Amino acid sequence: MNEFDVIVVGGGHAGIEAAHVAAKFSRVALIIPNPNTIGMMPCNPAIGGPGKSQLVYELHALGGVMGILADKTAIHTRTLNASKGPAVQSLRVQNERDAYSVEARALIESNPNITIIRAEVASLIKKDNKITGISTSDGRTVSAKSVVLCTGTFLAGVVWYGKEKRDAGRQGEAPARYLSQSLRETGHKLTRFKTGTPPRIRSDSVNFEVLELVPADNPAKSFTGTTNAKADASPTWLTHTTLDTHRLIENNLQHSAMYGGEIDSKGPRYCPSIEDKIVRFKDKDRHLLFVEPDGLETSEIYLQGFSSSLPPYLQDEMIRTLPGFENAVIQRYAYAVEYDILDPTQLYTSMMSKNLNGLFSAGQINGSSGYEEAAAQGFIAGLNAANYALGKDLVSISRDRGYFGVMLDDLVRWGIDEPYRMLTSRNEYRLLHRQDNAEERMTELAYQWGTIDEQRYMRVKASLDRVKQEVERFEKSRYKGELASKILRRPEENYQSVCNYIGSSDISLTVREKEQVEILIKYKAYIDRNQRDLESRKRYENMSLAGIDFKEVNSMSNEGREMLEHILPDTLGAAQRLRGVRDSDITALLVHLKSR
Structure with missing residues (x-):
């Protein structure tokens, strides 16, 4: 059977979410050249970070699966910006790279409403300005009422190792050779972006004793409220570049694909290559690099912050200028990748194309960078692809509701001239859109859309009620004549210390609920001011x-x-x-x- 409601092209983080949510309502075909690559983490083996963890928490609240996969395969969790306020605190979860992909593939393969088709999509098929399906490079036709493109870096992809150029969407994987032309023929404007990935190092060639240890959260944190037994099983480490590193790179920039003139497409501002860092920040004598394991049973180490398009022989020299890496052996070399993207101003915030009804897109094809940004777009695109196929209204999320809305608004209304990365600084209401209150903001929407069931909806409502009751208790209880809520606002006090004064609650609260009570009370004045500002903006x-x-x-x-x-x-x-x-x-x- 080659007739479906929804076709999803690509099985990366956007494709997984698109297929999973669409399959809640419709029959889905997931088309991918190699099903073994479903859920691959081609760059860093981690989920989360500033602005990104907020997307994952919101995605989980809406019924997405990235948070579940991340928690299942976590080996290290760390709260970033822990010393700062809750508006910018962000969870980053280190994952077992291979295990993440295995779990993702199992999730897709076990879904009875998803059919995996092994093929390369060659062209879009349309009639009367409506998508009707796709054709594959081997001549097959697959029909559907809507199509979601989640092609990552594969659209006319080219990878660079110095001056050496290879047609590929990822190391060792063929690009999507024909789809760009089909998009142009349907009236879409395309441009080129660039990204890159660091080398992978053999762990037994690294001297970890001289590296700075980066401890995990204790206890381990999670996106879903459920941690696995290995969530704090592995540390990560820090090293840094040296003046020798900088001199070597400066003296060999002509061999870089970027600085040698081979690549002129825009790369990510907030994840620059090591060449970019040396050129753009000449006043710095070192750049920090995170040393991250790819898993508990692998020999590969990921060197975050050291992406490069310099040739392999120079990478060997560069690596050995880093403390702890004097005898390091590279297992897989860094490379840069160029690829086509759609100008996202050609989309509605539903992720549907303005040029072709029923065509949706998500992830790097829309000019974003990052797993989390891709997954969030994939969820919206997949949900709306199902809605479109079933004749339902398309939906979106407004900017004033959370990070989902900020990203959709930024991409579609502003457009981009470089790979888009979500940051807390992009969200003018970040104190209202914290990672701890994602369920409060998104659960009602998810229930209306049908992406979560009634049991989960009621469970979240009960949790919110418990938090509300506990806040009210603090606002009424006194200790030595002073309100408990006022005591809690002192910098040296926390939820538990004040409970020691006024007694424990009669209701049982989870660790997360206690944290939320503390945030709501400690930051009440700031939250109220942010809320008034938001309401004022909405009025005007x-x-x-x-x-x-x-x-x-x-x-x-x-x-x-x-x-x-x-x-x-x-x-x-x-x-x-x-x-x-x-x-x-x-x-x-x-x-x-x-x-x-």
Whole structure:
């Protein structure tokens, strides 16, 4: 049978989420050249990090699977920015690379509504500006009412080792050779991006005694509330570049694919190659590098922060300038990869193409970078592909609801000129959109959409009720005449210490629920202010800017003024989404509008 409701092209992190959520409602074909690569982690063996963990928590709350896979295969968990406020605290989970892929493939293969088809997609088939299926490179036709493209770095992919060029979407894997042309023929604008990956080192060739140990969280943390027995089984370490590293790279930039002129496409600003770091940050005499195991039973070490497009013989020399790596042996060399992407302004926030009804896309094909960004887009694209196939309304998530909405808004409304990475700094309401309250923000939506069942919905509601009751108890209880909530706001106090004064709760709370009670009380003033700001923005979202002379607006940045004069947005809401327009510029505009 070659007729389906939804076709998902690609089995990476976007494809897994797209296929899984679409299969809740429809018959899905997952098309991939090699099913053994489902759920591969081609770059770092980790999930999470600033801005990214928030996406994973939201994805889990919505009914996605990345958090489950990450927790099942975790070998090290660490809360980043732990010394800072909850708005920027982010979980990063180190995973067993091979185990993650095994679990992901098992999840897909065990789903009765998903059929895996081993093939390369060659072209899109359409009729009356609607997608009707795809054709494969070996001449087969697969029909469906909607298609989700999750092609990663495979669209016309080329990998570079110095000046050596190979057609590939990943090391040792053929690219998608024909699909780019089919997209152009259906009216889509494409451009080229670049990314890269570090070398993999033989662990028995590294002197770990001179490296700085990076301890895991104790107890281990998780995305889903469930940790596995190995979640704190392995440490990670730190090393750094040296002046010898820098001199070697500077003296050989002409051999780099990037600096030698072979690659002119844009790479990721927030994950630069080691060549980029040396060139762009000449004032630094060292760059930190994370040394991460690929698993508990593998000999490979991943060197985060050392991606490169220099040739292998130079990589051998570079590695041996690092402390602890004087005798290091590279098992797999670093490389850069160039690939085609769709301009994401050609999409709706539902991830459907504006040029071809029923065509959706997610992940690196949309210009984003990172597993987590891909998975989040895959979920939205897969859900809407099923909705479209079944004649239902398409859905999305607004910017004021969470990191999902911020990313969708950034990609679709602003567009991008470099690989997009989610950061906490992109979210103007990050104190409201914390990783600890993702369920509070997303569960109602998930239940409405049918992506979680009633049992889970009621379980989350009960948890939220327990948190609310405990906050109320703290706001009413006193110790030596002082409210418990006021005592908890002191820097030296925490939830447990105040319970020692006022007594434990009559209801049983989980560790997560206790953490949330503490956050809601300690940061109440800031949360309330952020909420008032959000509500104010929503009220003024549609306020007209017709007839405004931006030169007359006081206290506006030059960059913001120039952008507003160039674009001339119709409303205050449209203005606040423009790149280069700051929150302070919007405040200045609001003051000006009120004074008219």
